[in-house]
Amino acid sequence: MRFALPRTDAENRLDADGPLVAHIDARELDALDDDDEYGRALGRGLFAGAIGTAFRTAVATSQSQGVRLRVRLVIGPSATALHGIRWETLRDPSDGTTLLTNENVLFSRYLGSLDWRPVGVRPRGDLRALAVVAAPSNLDEISAGRPLAPVPVETELERAREGMAGLRLVELPGAARPTAANLLAELRTGYDVVYLVCHGYLANDEPVLLLEDDDGRAAPMLGSELVDHLRSLTRTPRLVFLASCQSAGAGADRRSEDAGVLAALGPRLAETGVPAVLAMQGNVSMRTAGEFTKAFFEALDEDGLVDRATAVARSVVRERPDWWVPALFMRLKSGRLWYVPGTAPGGEKFDKWPSLVTDIVAGKCTPIVGPGISDALLGTRQEIARSWARSYRFPMAPHNRESLPQVAQYLSINQNRRFPRLELEAHLRRTLLERYGDELPPMPDDGARVPLEELLAQAWSVRHARGVTEPYSVLAELPTPIYVTTQPSRLLANALEDAGRAPEVELCRWREDGYWPESVFEREPGYRPSVQRPLVYHLLGLIDEPESLVLTEDDYFDFLIGVTRNQDLVPSVVRRALSDSALMFVGFRIDEWDFRVLYRSLMNAEGGRRRDDYTHVAVQIDPEEGTTIDAERARRYLESYFRNSHISLYWGSTESFVKELHDEWGSRR
Incomplete structure (x- = not known):
């Protein structure tokens, strides 16, 4: 037994x-x-x-500390x-009260997972939800003497709409019939919350879900098929709510030593990498499931816990006879969904x-652009x-498998020095063609001979045309003469040109033995960056x-x-x-090499005292569950780390910061 309080680094061993x-x-309990x-x-035992x-x-x-106890x-x-x-x-043996119906004692079952994918905490406004309600027309034919209650489809969908009103919701039925094929196809597009209502059962310790076929009749789907599909996804749902009988085990109807719990779908989903799974550990009435679901989503809407x-x-x-059936399997240390x-x-x-x-208006703000600004377009460096790491x-x-410099260093030694650079180009090309191939102009050889920068520009134009708030376009609107970037593409220069400006692109010549293109300062010794003709300075290459x-690390x-x-x-x-x-950092993770190298070189540069005049520098911190185990302690650490630099922290993703920047700058302009 371990016990830790917030606002302290100590963890007490209660079994010392x-x-x-x-x-x-x-x-004895089963009896x-x-x-x-x-x-x-x-409780007595x-x-x-x-x-x-x-x-x-x-x-x-x-x-006594005024905090909840998370068990x-x-x-x-x-x-x-x-x-x-x-x-x-x-129940508490001293007075017989139930312990786990108290919102000051938050209980969950923890199952470890071999899945190393990061668990990102996403902005609430970006969350997508999928509601699947299966009500086969022939339940009476397959009940085998045990009548199955009809599933009120419209009632369940309306409950999902009310409970997830702030999320972008897709419904089956609605967008399509709730078949196994349609469910798996939707999951492939990426959802944060999945709400599944259907009948289910265990057959030979294998969880089975009763979905529908194309004619609306019952179509059993093995839970292992859903688990295997989720395991193959780049990003799993953050919460799966299974309003299905026996989705967490057989309860009192025991078919194996563990009541089928480990073989049932809920724990399997947790073990395969889904951070939070709410499932039923026995037969649950439709009334209990409905009341529980409504109350759950209303409470979740308050704080995301x-x-x-x-x-x-x-x-x-708790007054219902099956009140204990919903079980939470969770490996989120914070318990936070959004x-x-x-x-x-x-x-x-x-x-x-x-x-x-104010500093932007005065021309006294320098954006420093990190690689994360392209995550929505290209995927993350961690991916x-x-x-x-998997291919080679x-x-x-395992925790080093997400560090691109470390993995690239391995490839440079295991293969050769040029290999990581060539592999980066090949990876980005494949990603662009997979994500945007259907929307790109026709090209010879499936794009294999099209310059990568041209592919990047075309993919950027596709996203720009969709009407989303595009980070490069927002930065290109700012009246600043100098942009410093560690992002290795020319997309920022392209966005500046699209905004009617004439940027000059310059590289940091960090290698003495390198071949460098002609510098604008060599070609035009009198060049001085201006708002109309800004300088885009690539610190870490193109x-x-x-x-x-x-x-690489080297x-x-x-x-x-x-x-x-x-x-x-x-x-x-x-x-x-x-x-x-004022330095405005956009698109960095502060535990990454590029930020740490950039930050230390800035702090050691000349003229550091003049930076003390600017106390409004922003750094974007992406609050991932896997990298900030204790969000509050992480925040205090970061504030201490940056205190002498007068850097103010914006807690959120790059996309969220850019959207707010667009609104704030637009209203001022």
Whole structure:
């Protein structure tokens, strides 16, 4: 038993004096028909002696600090008898009260996963939801003597619309009939929340969902088929809500030692990488499922906390005989499904927009553009690293598989020095053709001979034409004479040209042995960047100049040594802008090499004192569950790290920041 309070780095071991032993007999519990007595007996067995003392200490300490207690129950896969226990019925043996209908004690079952894909916390306004309600017309023919209640399709869809009103919702039926093929096809397009209502059962410990065929009749779908499909997706749903009987196990109808829980669909989804799964651990009535669902989504709408919403919904149905059936399997440490852009974990709003816009108007703001600005167009650098690590059998630790410099370093040694640069071009070309091939102009050889920069420009035009708020276009609207970028494409220059400006593109000549194209400062010694003729300074290279790319770990070291040893490598006009203007970082993850190298080189550059005049510099922090285990502590650490640099943090994604920047700048302009 471990216990940690927020706002402290300490984690207390409640079993420091030795093992804590519970006395739980699954067979004795199964013999109890009354759920109340079951919960009391479970409480007596679990909370006897030191365990009860430790738990009550945790509850009292949390209450004294004014915080909720998040309880995560971890059961190893070999402890099969324990998985079948109805933990949700747990009662305090001292007074008989239910423990898990209290929203101050947030309970979830934790199942580990071998899935290493990051769990991104997305802005609430960007979330997509899929509601699937299957009501086969021939339920009476397949009930095998056990009548199945009809599924009220319109009632369930209306419940989904009300509960997920703030999300972009797609419905089956509606967009299509709720068949297995249509369900899998929709999941491939990417959803954050999946709400599935159907009948289900276990057959030989295999979960089966009753969907529909093209004629509306029952069409069984094996749960393993859904699990395998989700495992192959780039981004799994963040929450799957299974309003299906026995979707978390067979409950009292035991067919195996663990009541089918480990074989059922809910835990399988959790183990395959879905961060939060709400499933039914037995037969649940349509009334209980309906009331629970309504209360759950109403509570979730308040703050996005999945485990709190579960506790609230469980309390609403606690007078029902099957109130304990909904079970939450979750590996989210924060319990959070979404966040509000521009709001820090402590609730404070980003308040530097007035000063930032004022500096933009005065021409005293220098955008510093990171690689994340192209994530929506090209995918993330982490996805590229994972793809390479998988294809070329990267041998290092799993958490290093998302670091592009580390994986590229491996390829440069395992293959040759040029290989990562050529592979980057090939990967980006494949990505563009896969994502936008149907919308791009006809091209010979399936685009294999079309220059990559031309493909990038065409794909960017496709996204721009869709009417989305495009980051490059927003930056191109700003009246700034100098842009510094670590993004290796010419898209920023293209956007500036599209905005009627005439940009000059310049590279940082960080390698002494490199072949560099002619510099604008050599061609035109009197050139001075202006709003109409701005300078786009590529600090870490360009794709169409492969030798200029800073890609591997060795490249980053060489770059840092080079610019530190010879500051004249960076043009004086760029150095002056970096030391005497507000720096607006856009599209960085602060744990990435490019940001850390850039930040340290800036802090060591001349003229640092002039930066003290500007306190409104913004850095975008993408709050991913996998990289910020404790969001509040991460925020305090980052604020301390940047305090001497007068950098204000915007908590949110690049896309969210750019949208707000567009609105703030547009209203001022």
